Amino acid sequence: MDPREPSTRALVLRGVRDALALPAWVVGLSLFAVGSLAGESGFPAGAAVLSTLLIWAGPAQVIFFGGIASGAALPGIALAVGLSSIRLLPMTISMLPMLRERAKGAPLQILVAHYVTVTVWVEALRRLPALPPEERLPYYLGFANACLGTCAVTTYLGYALVGALPLPLAAGLLFLTPTFFTLSLTAGARGASDWLAIGSGFALAPLSTALVGKDIDLLLTGLVGGTAAYFLGKLQRGAA
Amino acid sequence: MSADALQTGLWPYLLVIAFGFLPSEVWRVLAVFLSRGFDERAEVFAWVRAVATTLVAGVVAKILFAPAGALAAVPLLWRLGALALGIGAFFLARRSVMAGVVAGEAALIGAAWWMTGAPP
Numbered sequence: 329m330d331p332r333e334p335s336t337r338a339l340v341l342r343g344v345r346d347a348l349a350l351p352a353w354v355v356g357l358s359l360f361a362v363g364s365l366a367g368e369s370g371f372p373a374g375a376a377v378l379s380t381l382l383i384w385a386g387p388a389q390v391i392f393f394g395g396i397a398s399g400a401a402l403p404g405i406a407l408a409v410g411l412s413s414i415r416l417l418p419m420t421i422s423m424l425p426m427l428r429e430r431a432k433g434a435p436l437q438i439l440v441a442h443y444v445t446v447t448v449w450v451e452a453l454r455r456l457p458a459l460p461p462e463e464r465l466p467y468y469l470g471f472a473n474a475c476l477g478t479c480a481v482t483t484y485l486g487y488a489l490v491g492a493l494p495l496p497l498a499a500g501l502l503f504l505t506p507t508f509f510t511l512s513l514t515a516g517a518r519g520a521s522d523w524l525a526i527g528s529g530f531a532l533a534p535l536s537t538a539l540v541g542k543d544i545d546l547l548l549t550g551l552v553g554g555t556a557a558y559f560l561g562k563l564q565r566g567a568a
Numbered sequence: 569m570s571a572d573a574l575q576t577g578l579w580p581y582l583l584v585i586a587f588g589f590l591p592s593e594v595w596r597v598l599a600v601f602l603s604r605g606f607d608e609r610a611e612v613f614a615w616v617r618a619v620a621t622t623l624v625a626g627v628v629a630k631i632l633f634a635p636a637g638a639l640a641a642v643p644l645l646w647r648l649g650a651l652a653l654g655i656g657a658f659f660l661a662r663r664s665v666m667a668g669v670v671a672g673e674a675a676l677i678g679a680a681w682w683m684t685g686a687p688p
Contacts, residue, residue, distance in 0.1 A: 529625020
């Protein structure tokens with residue numbers, strides 16, 4: 329190994345540092361909200377923290393605890409959780425090839441895939457291409473584990489502090505997710521296809537909720553808007 | 569299901585695993601097997617990336633247009649205005665995500681404070 333190459337330990341720590349600089353706290357705050365929801369649903373604190381470590385997808389956790397609190401049937405809850413997490417499939421598929429240099433076997437790739445959530449995906453797409461392929465895996469694992477660890481703590485805090493925040497701060501907490509993701513997508517956008525995808529997501533989401541209801545509206549938005557953005561971006565690349 | 573049942577023994581943990589973890593994790597594991605043999609530059613990933621990006625933008629739009637809980641107390645125009653301010657700050661501060669988040673949050677919390685009269 330070239331002595332000028334950073335060690336695995338240094339790469340892991342760089343990932344941890346980049347996560348703690350902002351992204352881990354943003355996703356941590358959204359899971360703080362999930363923790364408070366779990367606190368109101370009657371689950372023990374350990375189950376709330378376990379849901380963050382295992383489910384690791386804010387919307388799915390909101391559906392799970394919100395569904396149980398509202399008395400919905402368990403199979404229906406599982407189906408809704410599954411539907412809400414379909415988005416993890418294209419995200420994981422598009423991210424894995426960037427890490428395949430060192431994550432070759434199926435068990436390691438399944439571990440890598442487990443950390444995929446919106447925040448980690450958006451950040452990985454923005455940060456990983458800048459790293460040499462052999463440096464990406466330790467950096468990614470440091471980054472993702474720092475996010476997960478921070479969130480396990482904030483889920484517990486949210487559970488413990490439920491209802492204690494005054495309204496303006498609670499509103500600010502809920503506003504953090506849309507603000508951060510909008511800026512993160514903006515910062516990571518490369519080329520016409522990305523901009524069109526962002527724009528069509530914003531434009532189509534309210535439209536498809538009105539058209540097909542709130543169970544499959546996101547799926548429709550993603551497929552229709554994303555496909556249109558892909559083809560228009562391709563046309564633009566061809567013309568340029 | 570009663571709240572008592574949720575506080576006893578391993579039940580709540582098993583519920584999290586069976587009805588939360590498994591239906592969600594299946595997509596991640598499936599992705600590992602579906603992505604094999606694909607090159608990172610393969611054209612299909614450009615499409616997958618566009619779909620996933622649109623999904624995230626769609627989730628963001630849903631939270632902004634139809635928020636739950638405390639955020640609903642702030643009117644839509646204020647929510648969009650605070651976001652626009654955040655985007656403006658992001659570009660002014662040489663594409664700093666942190667600066668954009670801080671500006672957008674300050675605007676929204678300020679607006680929420682002003683609307684409700686409650687100190688943050």
